[in-house]
Amino acid sequence: MLEIMKTVKHIVAIIVILLAFGNCTKESADSAAANASGAGGSTAKFTLSGNYLYVVDNTSLKAFQVADPQHPVYKSKTEVGINIETIFPYEDKLFIGSSSSMYIYSLTNPDQPQRIAKADYNIVRMSCDPVIAKDSVAYATLRATGRCGWAQSALVAYNIKNIASPVQVSTTAVSSPFGLGMKDNALYVCQANLGMFVYNITNRYNPVYARTISGDTFYDVIPYGNILIAQIEGGLALYDIGTNPLQPVFISKILQ
Amino acid sequence: MLLSDSRVTTLFLNYFLMRKNFLLLPFLACLFFSCFDSKRNLPKETTGYVPIYASAETAKTISAGPARPTVQGGKIYTTGNLLFQVEQDSGIHVINYSDPAHPQKLGFIRSVLCKELSVKNGFIYTNNLSDLVVIDINNMNNVHEVSRVASVFPDLAVQYPPRTNNSWETIYFECPDPKKGIVIGWQQTTIKNPKCWR
Structure with missing residues (x-):
């Protein structure tokens, strides 16, 4: 009886694998190709914008031209600050979150992003802080617990109508963002x-x-x-x- | 200062990670940790971690295989009907969610020390150790690396044993020995006279 059960399990497993790799693959691969680039999470350190891949590390922003995936070209490294955490693309801008500031970079020259703004979080000094943006607003969460710092955590909203000088317009206390x-x-x-x-x-x-x-x-x-x-x-x-x-x-x- | 030893250690560790070639880290880390040994009662025997080693060649091989369970799910990315999730330090789950009520894992792409990804036109951009790799996934039956830029992400290749739940508990581990290869993971076990901890 046990042997039969095992055999049935194996057959089911094989069918599932066949379905997954045979049937769905073509459809999904097609849709991936058709849809160009997609979207990542707010805590990402990699992001795609146009024909470029932008990557942040602890201190810098690196630009790779990837128009031809076979031949990515490392274009530039820009020193941004310290404790850089996240990168978020919006239109022709990059929003970069660090433990103490939000940075905005222009992609007018995509090979070499240029800083247009830096807004310090004047409420905490150590935190982990993804940033997102849309139209005239940017939101950042500042997590000041665990390994990221020891102050109050917050959700911060910025008015970015004037992209060169973001204005912190509200601060909402949160626990563990x-x-x-x-x-x-x-x-x-x-x-x-x-x-x-x-x-x-x-x-x-x-x-x-x-x-x-x-x-x-x-x-x-x-x-x-x-x-x-x-x-x-x-x-x-x-x-x-x-x-x-x-x-x-x-x-x-x-x-x- | 209210900082515990381990917090201080991590701060210093971060300092080194920011500045030094990551390959130097094991040496620096051990050197640094040993400074604290005298002030610390290191256990003779404790639960800890030993490195799992691989040759550089093995660690730099990108390969695809059948779907596997998510253990330590990481960063996410989506494009079209496809969803990608990093399996921390080991690779990428590929999921079709054209029917959101019944998402299907299509397979798993192995990339040692994988932490980040983006996807465009059927190409995954991710890290393999400290390298940028581009992986062609236009045909899931023939997933393969198409290009690589070496050693551009030293920060992503640093590895020490995982912390669970962001806890500050001390983790003891056997100091990595670069002669044995590249550390591709950690196995929890009982270790004797640990020299490294975080």
Whole structure:
């Protein structure tokens, strides 16, 4: 009996593998090719913009021209600051988060990004802090717990209408922020085991707490069309944000 | 100062990581750690980590295989119907979520010390050790490296045993020996007279 069960399990496994590698592969590869570049999480250190790959390390920003994937060309290294954590592309700009500042770089010359602004977080000195931006607003989370520092954590909103001089317009106390993302009037802030906090940003400069999605440990998100992709402990979770971005509806998890 | 020894150590470690060639790190780290040995009661026997070594050639081989369970899920990226998740320090899960209710893992791409990725036009840009590698995934049955820029990301190739839950507990480990190869992972076990810790 045990032998039969084993055989059945093997057959099922083989079918699953065949389906995965045979059937779906072509379709997905096609869609990958068709859709050019996609989107990463807010805590990324790699990002693509145009024909360039930009990478931050602890202190600098590196530019690679990747028009021909067979021959990437290392174009430049720009010293940015210390404790650089994250990079986020928006239009022809790069938003770079460090433990003490938000930097904005222009890609007018994509080979050699130029700094157009540096905004210091005047509330904390040591933190981990991804930044996202859209239109005239940028949000950063400053996590001042654990290995990243020992001060108050916060969600900070900047008015970036004048890109050369961001103005810190609001500071919302949060407990344990990690990555963040936004869609329409909703801002998602991952707070590890406390859950994913959803803020109403109808007034974009003043996030208002709406609800918490709990039950998992959330680290980062990518709002992508009508789907919210969440990096959680152990894997990924998908939420529907097509109907009401302020009320993400759980769809599935990808763990195994 | 309210900093514990391990916090100070990590700060110094970060200082070295920022400035020094990462290959020097094991030496520097051990040198540095040993300075604290006299002030610290190092255990004779404890739970700790031993390095898993590989030859440089093995560690620089990009290969694809069947889907595997996510153990330590890392950074994420999406394009079209495909979703990618780093498996910390070992590779990338490739997932098709054209049906979001039933996402399917398509396979796993092995890249030692993988931590970051971006994807465009069917090419993955990621790190393999401290190298930038470009991987062609246009045909999942023939995933292969197409180009590489060597030693551009020293920060991403630094490795010491994992911390769980951001805890500050001291982790003891056997000091890496560069003569034995490149450290591609850590195995938890009982170790005697550890000389390295973080």
